[in-house]
Amino acid sequence: xxxxxxxxxxxxxxxxxxxxxxxxxxxxxxxxxxxxxxxxxxxxxxxxxxxxxxxxxxxxxxxxxxxxxxxxxxxxxxxxxxxxxxxxxxxxxxxxxxxxxxxxxxxxxxxxxxxxxxxxxxxxxxxxxxxxxxxxxxxxxxxxxxxxxxxxxxxxxxxxxxxxxxxxxxxxxxxxxxxxxxxxxxxxxxxxxxxxxxxxxxxxxxxxxxxxxxxxxxxxxxxxxxxxxxxxxxxxxxxxxxxxxxxxxxxxxxxxxxxxxxxxxxxxxxxxxxxxxxxxxxxxxxxxxxxxxxxxxxxxxxxxxxxxxxxxxxxxxxxxxxxxxxxxxxxxxxxxxxx
Numbered sequence: 203x204x205x206x207x208x209x210x211x212x213x214x215x216x217x218x219x220x221x222x223x224x225x226x227x228x229x230x231x232x233x234x235x236x237x238x239x240x241x242x243x244x245x246x247x248x249x250x251x252x253x254x255x256x257x258x259x260x261x262x263x264x265x266x267x268x269x270x271x272x273x274x275x276x277x278x279x280x281x282x283x284x285x286x287x288x289x290x291x292x293x294x295x296x297x298x299x300x301x302x303x304x305x306x307x308x309x310x311x312x313x314x315x316x317x318x319x320x321x322x323x324x325x326x327x328x329x330x331x332x333x334x335x336x337x338x339x340x341x342x343x344x345x346x347x348x349x350x351x352x353x354x355x356x357x358x359x360x361x362x363x364x365x366x367x368x369x370x371x372x373x374x375x376x377x378x379x380x381x382x383x384x385x386x387x388x389x390x391x392x393x394x395x396x397x398x399x400x401x402x403x404x405x406x407x408x409x410x411x412x413x414x415x416x417x418x419x420x421x422x423x424x425x426x427x428x429x430x431x432x433x434x435x436x437x438x439x440x441x442x443x444x445x446x447x448x449x450x451x452x453x454x455x456x457x458x459x460x461x462x463x464x465x466x467x468x469x470x471x472x473x474x475x476x477x478x479x480x481x482x483x484x485x486x487x488x489x490x491x492x493x494x495x496x497x498x499x500x501x502x503x504x505x506x507x508x509x510x511x512x513x514x515x516x517x518x519x520x521x522x523x524x525x526x527x528x529x530x531x532x533x534x535x536x537x538x539x540x541x
Contacts, residue, residue: 218411218474221491231295232302238292247289250280308407312509312535316363321356324400328353331398331426331508333375341375341383347515348390349374355393364527365513367392367419390522392419394512396426402506407536409478410511413529414439416471418519421528423477425507429453432503434486436479440516442468446488450501464488464496474531482538509533 216224238244253259254276262268283289314325321328329340329352340350349372357364368391376386414421414437422438435447444466451458470490480487483504488496513528 215493216491218476218491221476222411225492228301228305232305235292235295235299235302238288238295241288243283243286244289244292247280247283247286250276250283254280307538308536309539310534311406311537312401312403312533314533316358316361316530316532318358320358321353321363321395323353325397326395327397327399328356328393328395330394331396334399337375337383339375341377342386342388342514344377344379345517346376347388347517347519348392348513349386349388350394350512350514351391353393355391356395361531363395363530365393365395365421365511365530366525366527367513367515367522368525369522390515392513392515394510396508396510396512398426398508398510402427402508403535403537404504404506405481405483406538407478407480408436408509408534409476409536410436410533411474411476411531412511413474413531414444414471415526415528416442416468417523417526419513419515419522419526421513422511424510425479425481425503426510427503427505427507431459432501432505432507434479434481434503434507436477436488437466439468439471441518442471444468444470446496448486448498448501450503460501462498462501466490466495474529509535 259276263273314322327334329350330343333339333341333350340352342348342350348367351372351374355366355368357366369389370391372388372391374386374388375383376388378384408425410423412423418441420438420440423436424438425434425436427433430453431449431451433447433449435445435449437444437446439445445463446466447461447463449459449461451460476491478489478492480489481502484502485497485499486502487494511528511530513526515522
């Protein structure tokens, strides 16, 4: 049994809900901190604190002809502000402001919450990129048993997108490396979505909250580009394991293809989880529910890539016992504001 599986079983690995709650609480505190930092209340407190300890005030206080009532009012105002719960909370946050460092570093540049009654097709393409570009239609990859139905297996309900893999007959097109695109009869149907025509990025932190169903169907969350390579699999769930992968090399030279693959326990299947990838010029970091599970420093892409999700049934699967839904609750991308 893997250490990761043991940690999850013992409750030592954070759930997606716990990770989100902790992060939401941090966001709330940070926004409160910024609000207080710009408040008139704090500005007045800082002014009075400086003024009441200045030589100017001391002279005024000791002046026989001064106004004792004005002096008393200023001291009373300062004492009231000093007891303010809002300011006490602000100074408590300020004393621990280093915890806000990650929020200062990252700026959100892309968000998808799947609101509305359907998929935003201005943002998401429901075919593989090359199928749209070359054929103006969907196609399936070599070895896959599912027909990509160009959106028919994709639905949005209660702000959750589902890609459903079904056991049903369908006619479609499959890529064959020797013969090209050929018509085929498929025993299953499924779908893909990607931002290849609307949005690409180079470097940042990408996150998605997903629920991957258990079973023999595969499900993937990846980054693709203009050519076959490079490709980064934030994960590909296949035969009970999550594979975190990076592929690079020359697309037209199979012998040059390099691969870095790490298998992670399938214990996360059937649960809502937040999978993330931090991509910089020099490294790639994978995390699940905020916990880093893989870091690599080789084969790091340096070109814009698009976001993609998909499901299917590969050639090694004999039977799909039931229809399954790969659920995606949200997708977010953050860009680093400072290095």
